[in-house]
Amino acid sequence: MDFAEGYDPLELASRVERLVAVEEGGVVKRWYWRFRGGRWYGGIATGDLVGCCLRCGFCWAWRYAWSTRGRYLLSPEEAGSRLVSIARSRRYRQVRLSGGEPTIAPNHFLEVARYCLSRGLHFVLETNGVLLGARYDLARRVAELRGVGGGIEVRVSIKGCSPREFRVLTGAREDAWLLQLEALRNLLKLGLEPCEEVYPAIMLSFCDRESEESVVERLRDIDEALARCIDPEYVFLYPHVIELMRRRGLRPRTAYRPSEIPDNLI
Numbered sequence: 075m076d077f078a079e080g081y082d083p084l085e086l087a088s089r090v091e092r093l094v095a096v097e098e099g100g101v102v103k104r105w106y107w108r109f110r111g112g113r114w115y116g117g118i119a120t121g122d123l124v125g126c127c128l129r130c131g132f133c134w135a136w137r138y139a140w141s142t143r144g145r146y147l148l149s150p151e152e153a154g155s156r157l158v159s160i161a162r163s164r165r166y167r168q169v170r171l172s173g174g175e176p177t178i179a180p181n182h183f184l185e186v187a188r189y190c191l192s193r194g195l196h197f198v199l200e201t202n203g204v205l206l207g208a209r210y211d212l213a214r215r216v217a218e219l220r221g222v223g224g225g226i227e228v229r230v231s232i233k234g235c236s237p238r239e240f241r242v243l244t245g246a247r248e249d250a251w252l253l254q255l256e257a258l259r260n261l262l263k264l265g266l267e268p269c270e271e272v273y274p275a276i277m278l279s280f281c282d283r284e285s286e287e288s289v290v291e292r293l294r295d296i297d298e299a300l301a302r303c304i305d306p307e308y309v310f311l312y313p314h315v316i317e318l319m320r321r322r323g324l325r326p327r328t329a330y331r332p333s334e335i336p337d338n339l340i
């Protein structure tokens with residue numbers, strides 16, 4: 075990983091895809107490290123994937139997101155059925171893929187989404203947006219899920235408030251930050267409703283007032299509504315996150331102990 079020069083997350087995504095996804099008989103399987111229910115989004119079934127195209131220095135899932143093997147290698151149907159089963163047993167209406175980046179090996183996550191949507195569940199796509207910003211064809215395939223079953227919601231998690239902060243936080247080249255904004259632009263262009271079907275989340279822990287204001291301004295330039303539905307993200311100080319930040323020399327301005335996470339961040 076070239077942190078000194080700034081790695082290319084698109085190139086990393088291609089390399090990771092070859093390691094975390096396996097095609098067998100036309101079906102794309104992907105490695106997972108766990109399935110769980112949880113209180114986020116008011117109750118949601120979650121499949122945690124292995125594999126990401128960024129290396130954020132505050133990542134809570136880094137031990138798994140950056141590895142190439144999980145516990146289970148599953149087809150979309152197998153992963154979808156686990157999510158549906160958790161959701162039904164706990165009376166959740168929503169499912170998501172998390173942990174790693176779902177848009178790597180897109181044929182897998184799109185099929186998982188269709189499986190869950192067609193059973194009446196709402197699908198939350200949590201993404202860093204890099205691939206959706208770079209590939210309009212992929213954004214189009216996500217947008218095509220709109221009319222299916224329980225409906226989709228795309229949460230584009232923007233890493234830092236500027237290209238420079240992105241570079242410091244992720245170690246990736248600065249210009250890839252713009253791809254995250256481009257993901258929002260692409261999905262809006264394809265007809266997703268701002269705030270209801272697509273919205274930005276921003277890692278604000280390392281931003282100063284000026285950089286925070288500038289990213290809000292950039293979001294307004296894409297669509298006025300986006301600035302009104304920013305989902306703030308902050309670092310949660312789990313021991314393995316503190317250790318990672320120490321190694322990467324990152325010091326958050328705002329962060330929360332796991333026992334003190336405010337209700338509005340859950």
Ligand code: SF4
Nearest residue numbers: 126128130133139202
């Ligand atoms: S994009 Fe998410 S999963 Fe990937 S490194 Fe960053 S925080 Fe971790």
